[in-house]
Amino acid sequence: MQKIRQLTTELTFRCNAKCPACHRVKPLSIDLNNKQYTITLERFKQLFNPELLRNLEWLVLNGNFGDSIMNKEFREILAYVKEHDVKFNIHTNGGIHNIDYWKDIGNILDKFDIINFDLDGLEDTHHIYRINTEFEKVFENARAVISTKRPQVHWKYIVFEHNKHQVEKARELAIEEGFTTFSTVKTSREFGRPTSGKFVHAKKTDQYGKAEKKIHCIWEDWDKWYISPEGLVFRCCWTGGHYYDSDNSRFYYPPDFEKKFNGFNVPIQKIISYNYWNKLSLFLQGYDRAFSLCKSQCGKLLSSREKIEENLGTGEKTYFDAFNQLGN
Ligand code: SF4
Numbered sequence: 001m002q003k004i005r006q007l008t009t010e011l012t013f014r015c016n017a018k019c020p021a022c023h024r025v026k027p028l029s030i031d032l033n034n035k036q037y038t039i040t041l042e043r044f045k046q047l048f049n050p051e052l053l054r055n056l057e058w059l060v061l062n063g064n065f066g067d068s069i070m071n072k073e074f075r076e077i078l079a080y081v082k083e084h085d086v087k088f089n090i091h092t093n094g095g096i097h098n099i100d101y102w103k104d105i106g107n108i109l110d111k112f113d114i115i116n117f118d119l120d121g122l123e124d125t126h127h128i129y130r131i132n133t134e135f136e137k138v139f140e141n142a143r144a145v146i147s148t149k150r151p152q153v154h155w156k157y158i159v160f161e162h163n164k165h166q167v168e169k170a171r172e173l174a175i176e177e178g179f180t181t182f183s184t185v186k187t188s189r190e191f192g193r194p195t196s197g198k199f200v201h202a203k204k205t206d207q208y209g210k211a212e213k214k215i216h217c218i219w220e221d222w223d224k225w226y227i228s229p230e231g232l233v234f235r236c237c238w239t240g241g242h243y244y245d246s247d248n249s250r251f252y253y254p255p256d257f258e259k260k261f262n263g264f265n266v267p268i269q270k271i272i273s274y275n276y277w278n279k280l281s282l283f284l285q286g287y288d289r290a291f292s293l294c295k296s297q298c299g300k301l302l303s304s305r306e307k308i309e310e311n312l313g314t315g316e317k318t319y320f321d322a323f324n325q326l327g328n
């Protein structure tokens with residue numbers, strides 16, 4: 001079968017945090033706590049079967065709605081995937097479990113894996129956005145993983161108006177504590193985004209108004225798909241997240257989507273080889289006819305995620321933009 005560069009999934013739609021700009025708080029057609037949206041180890045093994053894993057380079061755990069640490073079999077699922085030589089890129093708020101639990105996580109992972117902790121500020125600011133998580137606890141959990149000297153531990157910092165003055169102090173702390181990288185993320189969402197200075201997202205500047213209208217399907221470019229915990233295969237996390245909107249009108253999902261694009265009915269490796277993806281790609285070449293979701297996420301080259309990641313060992317900086325979306 002074809003080699004797959006990257007798949008993104010989340011092991012549950014449940015979350016311990018209550019971030020005010022999260023997709024969780026939008027009007028949805030489903031109950032996120034329903035057990036069909038938390039995958040068991042047994043079902044995970046069916047969906048991510050050994051043949052698929054043998055041909056997969058990266059598995060990203062990142063949430064549209066949930067944090068994989070809320071899945072009670074998180075450690076077991078990680079251990080199963082690591083039997084197949086797949087690299088992990090895990091994103092977590094890190095706000096639950098104790099040091100021993102996180103040391104276990106570190107020991108399951110290896111030096112090729114990445115774990116990102118969301119630390120949006122310091123003791124007095126982090127919880128303003130990451131509601132229900134405490135800086136000290138997340139920091140202690142991240143340090144527990146660092147102490148295993150196994151995976152790369154990343155500090156991911158969303159810059160808001162209320163924490164933008166602490167970026168340099170946090171970066172110094174990241175160096176002291178042995179984090180591998182420190183990254184700043186610009187936000188275009190309306191909660192507390194910076195209104196001035198170098199952390200204003202391009203979507204909120206004049207640049208955006210002037211940018212050329214052209215759909216650049218960045219998940220196609222990066223050869224990756226999003227899989228929901230109930231097994232549905234989507235082109236990207238955005239089409240996956242908005243599928244559950246109570247008013248699902250921003251993207252077109254083909255007839256019988258729930259059946260034909262469900263990895264429990266048809267192996268994921270077969271779904272991603274459908275000709276549908278080529279047709280979608282061709283369709284998206286016309287800006288005016290494209291879906292409103294694609295226009296807003298990928299309709300202008302400035303509209304993608306904006307993140308700068310600094311390797312704290314070498315000082316090398318990686319810019320994540322429309323052309324580099326690894327790890328979303
Ligand atoms: S931690 Fe992630 S999934 Fe949970 S509420 Fe915050 S943004 Fe949403």
Ligand code: SF4
Nearest residue numbers: 217218219236294298
């Ligand atoms: S929003 Fe549309 S254009 Fe952007 S990655 Fe998803 S499918 Fe592709």
